[in-house]
Amino acid sequence: MTRTRVSSAVMTHPVRLVQAQDLAGRLGLDRLAVDPDPQGPPSALRTALVAWSAAGPAASHHLVVQDDVDAPAELLEIVAESASRFPDEALVFYTNWHARNGGAARLAALAGASWVRAVPDEFTPSLAVCLPVATAAAFRSYAQGSAERHDDELFSVFFREHGRMGLLAVPNIVEHIGTSSINGHAAQGIRLAVCPTSAADAGPLLAHGRVLEEPGWIPYMRYGEGFIRLEGQERGADGGRGHHHWREALPATGLTEESIDAARAAHLPEELAARVADTFGRSFAEELWTHCLLLGRQAAHAARGLGPAPGGVPGAAVGRMRRSAIATAGPAGLPPERRPEAGPDEVRAMAALAQSAVRAGENLPGQPSDI
Known part of the structure; x- marks a missing residue:
């Protein structure tokens, strides 16, 4: 070797x-x-x-x-x-x-x-x-x-x-x-x-x-809005460079707007959403929560295909990795000109809101459809 x-x-x-x-x-x-x-x-x-x-x-x-x-x-x-x-x-x-x-x-x-x-x-x-x-x-x-x-x-x-x-x-x-x-x-x-x-x-x-290897459809945020990268999107006429808002892309995921609306009504923590909305607006707070709901849903699906956790990887390290990824979701999703407004308090509020959405998403029904 x-x-x-x-x-x-x-x-x-x-x-x-x-x-x-x-x-x-x-x-x-x-x-x-x-x-x-x-x-x-x-x-x-x-x-x-x-x-x-x-x-x-x-x-x-x-x-x-x-x-x-x-x-x-x-x-x-x-x-x-x-x-x-x-x-x-x-x-x-x-x-x-x-x-x-x-x-x-x-x-x-x-x-x-x-x-x-x-x-x-x-x-x-x-x-x-x-x-x-x-x-x-x-x-x-x-x-x-x-x-x-x-x-x-x-x-x-x-x-x-x-x-x-x-x-x-x-x-x-x-x-x-x-x-x-x-x-x-x-x-x-x-x-x-x-x-x-x-x-x-x-x-x-x-x-x-x-x-x-195969994450399936991928939620992502840009300029304050949530999008979904669809499986096989690269085969489109534009080489896959276009952006599909999550509402537009839902039919290809096996989810429905009704299921998203029901999850929001049941699980959106109003106090946390209000804290984020105080700085960045209600629309951003709800878009961030929905984006992380979809992330939680798709991550739970991906985890089932990964098999058991390997030896040599401390569970605490995996937990810290997860928390780190959640903590950056809010600042990353902001328009570039708004990111300097995300001080420690704002980042903590966005992370808590994102975490609540991920937990709700892990129990969101629906299976991805074939693209």
Whole structure:
């Protein structure tokens, strides 16, 4: 069996060089990959090609992180152990708390899974990715000469064409820092990990935890509204990039508006909803609760297909992972311009409201239909 050896690089731009040097020094990362044309049009892919060409000669895998992240000292150890467990997989160690992959990771956390297969109709989060060196070389060859400037978008095209998306680490030990963006994402506002987790918990979760390959339909929130990513959506005329509001998508889930309305009438905690509504409005409070109701329903369904909990994973760590994923649901679902208003009290209120909805959703009747 080939021994796992992980080399590493930090993608950076001269304006963040000191930040990148500090990150590499703290984490023991091998080298910096600096934008070769810093005066040119913004392009993450241009720098990514430098980073993915920096694999060590004896490496079996190569890790690339971006310069605007933080991570614990155990990062390389955890990445190497994960690569040993999944030697042929593309492994993603940070997932944004919003959009479809964030929804998939949050659903997996609630189901008790430590890894989830990324969806094929969205960008692959690229803040911290580990590839087998052969895959890294193939991606470089594929990307050379591409007009695409977003490496995360091209990753997904590459993985789709090769028939297998990456695996998302559900407990996130890598966190995004800051809100600036060299590549034009600043309008998205505060962007954080979907399930921030300590290295002590993430180590056993990622080494031994279950993998959710087929989450089914996936609830997610964006700009204050709840949506559902449907199974097979990527086969649509638009490549699956469209968004289906949960009401529009319900017929494909086996659920009905009547069942949702009945659950809300029976289980919505009015005092908690009022606390959230005081800051963010009644419409958002109800949309968040419904979104988490659907998450709880689908997570319970996914959990039944995962089988018994594996050995080596402390139950307390799974519980903390679940609570972490629930705690980010509210802030992630806010419009970007409202996220700075989510202080500690507001986050606690949203988390309590979300938790009540997840519990109600776990008992929601109805089975997903075939798409």
